[in-house]
Amino acid sequence: MTLAMAPTGIVNDVPIEWFLLLGAMLFALGAVGVVVRRNPVTVFMCIELMLNAVNLTFLTFARYQNGWGLKYENAQQAAMNGQMMVIFVMAVAAAEVAVGLGIIMAIFRARREVDVDDLSTLRN
Amino acid sequence: MEQVSAWLEGASNNEFTVAGMPGSTFMALVRVILVILPILTLVPGIIWWERRLLSWMQDRIGPNRSGTITLPNGRQIRTFGLIQPLLDGVKLFLKEEIKPSAVDRLIYVISPALALFPAFALGATLPWTPHTGFWGNFSPAANIDIGILWVLAISSLGAYGIVLAGYSSNNKYSLMGGLRASAQLISYELAMGVSLACIALATGSLKMTDMVAEQEKALWGVIPQVQNWFLFTPFGLLSAVIFLIALVAETNRAPFDLPEAENELIAGYHTEYSSMKFAVFFMGEYAAMFVFSGVFAAVFMGGYHFMPFNYDELAVTFPSLSSFWYALRDLNYWLGPAGFLVKQIFMLSFFIWLRATLPRLRYDQLMNLGWKSLLPTAVANFIIVGIWIVATEMYGVLGGWVAFFGAVALLALLYFNLVSASRKSREAEQRQAISLVDGTERRSITLVDPAPASSSGKTV
Amino acid sequence: MTTNQIAFLALALLALIGGGGVVFSQRPVRAAMCLVLNFLVLAALYFMLGAQMLGISQIMVYAGAIMVLFLFIVMMLRMDREEPHKVWWTSAPVIGTVFGALVLFIFALGIRPVAEMKPGAVDPKFGTPQAIGMEMMTTYAWPFEVASMLLLVGIVASIILAKRRI
Numbered sequence: 087m088t089l090a091m092a093p094t095g096i097v098n099d100v101p102i103e104w105f106l107l108l109g110a111m112l113f114a115l116g117a118v119g120v121v122v123r124r125n126p127v128t129v130f131m132c133i134e135l136m137l138n139a140v141n142l143t144f145l146t147f148a149r150y151q152n153g154w155g156l157k158y159e160n161a162q163q164a165a166m167n168g169q170m171m172v173i174f175v176m177a178v179a180a181a182e183v184a185v186g187l188g189i190i191m192a193i194f195r196a197r198r199e200v201d202v203d204d205l206s207t208l209r210n
Numbered sequence: 211m212e213q214v215s216a217w218l219e220g221a222s223n224n225e226f227t228v229a230g231m232p233g234s235t236f237m238a239l240v241r242v243i244l245v246i247l248p249i250l251t252l253v254p255g256i257i258w259w260e261r262r263l264l265s266w267m268q269d270r271i272g273p274n275r276s277g278t279i280t281l282p283n284g285r286q287i288r289t290f291g292l293i294q295p296l297l298d299g300v301k302l303f304l305k306e307e308i309k310p311s312a313v314d315r316l317i318y319v320i321s322p323a324l325a326l327f328p329a330f331a332l333g334a335t336l337p338w339t340p341h342t343g344f345w346g347n348f349s350p351a352a353n354i355d356i357g358i359l360w361v362l363a364i365s366s367l368g369a370y371g372i373v374l375a376g377y378s379s380n381n382k383y384s385l386m387g388g389l390r391a392s393a394q395l396i397s398y399e400l401a402m403g404v405s406l407a408c409i410a411l412a413t414g415s416l417k418m419t420d421m422v423a424e425q426e427k428a429l430w431g432v433i434p435q436v437q438n439w440f441l442f443t444p445f446g447l448l449s450a451v452i453f454l455i456a457l458v459a460e461t462n463r464a465p466f467d468l469p470e471a472e473n474e475l476i477a478g479y480h481t482e483y484s485s486m487k488f489a490v491f492f493m494g495e496y497a498a499m500f501v502f503s504g505v506f507a508a509v510f511m512g513g514y515h516f517m518p519f520n521y522d523e524l525a526v527t528f529p530s531l532s533s534f535w536y537a538l539r540d541l542n543y544w545l546g547p548a549g550f551l552v553k554q555i556f557m558l559s560f561f562i563w564l565r566a567t568l569p570r571l572r573y574d575q576l577m578n579l580g581w582k583s584l585l586p587t588a589v590a591n592f593i594i595v596g597i598w599i600v601a602t603e604m605y606g607v608l609g610g611w612v613a614f615f616g617a618v619a620l621l622a623l624l625y626f627n628l629v630s631a632s633r634k635s636r637e638a639e640q641r642q643a644i645s646l647v648d649g650t651e652r653r654s655i656t657l658v659d660p661a662p663a664s665s666s667g668k669t670v
Numbered sequence: 671m672t673t674n675q676i677a678f679l680a681l682a683l684l685a686l687i688g689g690g691g692v693v694f695s696q697r698p699v700r701a702a703m704c705l706v707l708n709f710l711v712l713a714a715l716y717f718m719l720g721a722q723m724l725g726i727s728q729i730m731v732y733a734g735a736i737m738v739l740f741l742f743i744v745m746m747l748r749m750d751r752e753e754p755h756k757v758w759w760t761s762a763p764v765i766g767t768v769f770g771a772l773v774l775f776i777f778a779l780g781i782r783p784v785a786e787m788k789p790g791a792v793d794p795k796f797g798t799p800q801a802i803g804m805e806m807m808t809t810y811a812w813p814f815e816v817a818s819m820l821l822l823v824g825i826v827a828s829i830i831l832a833k834r835r836i
Binding site for chain 3: 110121128135
């Protein structure tokens, strides 16, 4: 059985490309921030922004699958897969923030200042 | 009454429009206003109640003068200082506002609003009234599937107001207060979340109305006449204690008021705030207290029920008094919001009692309590509730309780074993350290009597 | 233009304001606040998509925990305004425009083929905590355990990093 049922939910009349474009713009903003900013904490925030843009895209695809000709069961599985991906991204982001901020703290303690341009001790 | 009920029903089902908008939209607006209105109107009363009760506990009188009305014939109507908070509010609003010159302007201005917002948003999923029939049209404002998670999520946003106020004030004591607040809120949120997860596990749902409905079942699964308030079950009692402690920490009340510890940090995060902005912080604290007491009442104390009795079951047990029981049941239903309010006031009085009784914790004590006591206990409770549920499903009610207490005994055994092992190892370590310092043999501590009985002239 | 579309556009505007604030504001605390705004708006968008559980965990995990941690670090390290880059060819406007345009262009290429898709007829349980918990404990049981190990490693690592002497 393909998806012949009428789509339900609040998003019926918002086209998919709007969501995807928003996700793409947020991702691009985050990427720009990662390249441009010098404060490592702000760089971290930009990475979080990128992760969230990806989350939005995952959820959009979880919700919009009509038109791919998926069988009903497969469509339900696809919907769940998208949501589970978001949960795992959140878990990874939490772990990453804990470790990353710990590293920033350790660097700050050792050098009394943090700046991504000056942190080049490993480079000869 | 039935006409009103039918009208509300029709409005909720979009059968007609009210004031130019669809009925369901209108009802949603009404519910939202009904969530915010009690908070706004009752907060002055709470402040008065705290001041009076606190002074009573401390053998003082407290504000009792303001609001006495003298009638033309010379008689006086005394209001026991009830309008004192109102007058305080007027004073605060009319005071000159002092804004320090070096503050971060934007954040300084928005942080009081951020502190007040969670208190108002928190009540959205609370069932202030019975959730069936007539009252069901009014509350909860949004009966969503994730009711209890909403409470956790919004309460975790409460940190921002305080942290940003501390940061933007450009004052080192304020900054310290903000830092303390953020660490404290993050730490206690975990214990709070796990203790609520126990209840969600026992209910099988995250909806607040489901939680209240679950507590209307038979006590411990065996006594149908009495309701199974989670406060009466062993795991629920433990959860309630943990939740209560976390609650006091989340609302920054004594003994957890480290962010505004006045003898260490002047006034903590709101040192640089004056006049109306300070009033907003003050109000936010009391509003949060009020709403959190509502959460406690709904989740652990059976929601809107005055008494933990199932009147239908009582009517079955004592058929001769059935009309009396049914009258009580109806009374219980119609006085539902009042019952909820009574429980809230009880919880508020409890907070005030805590404030009058307990001294403030030190910072390391606060962290130890949160991370080393509350969180492990809550997790152990969570495991035990899981075992109890599985055993109840497999072996019935009695088997469930046997498994419950078995699991408690097992965990307690494990815990005390671990504690004694760690104590032994720590003692061994210390002994080793002392022997390293002292050389070949450990010097034993000899007690020297400073004043031997034979030489002292007088007895003490 | 339906109400849903208007709501989406308003939320998208807010999200972009938040994202722009993260990238372009000079003070880390303001950047963090903009990011909180962005997270809250994204949570609203998740609600719009019907994923209520994920929307609420977005608020709880990102806005409630992670960003408070960020603020804590920013306040503790007393971070203030940052200076622009020292080398001229890494000046923000140049590299930002080029890089951002490139990323957006690549994504726009990817959006074209899927633009025909419509919202699917999903289960009424879509996005409820029950459905997600069921999936997590059955199909995704193994990744779930791995994620919990990851979090444990994160806890241990941050404690070790926070010690005075490593």
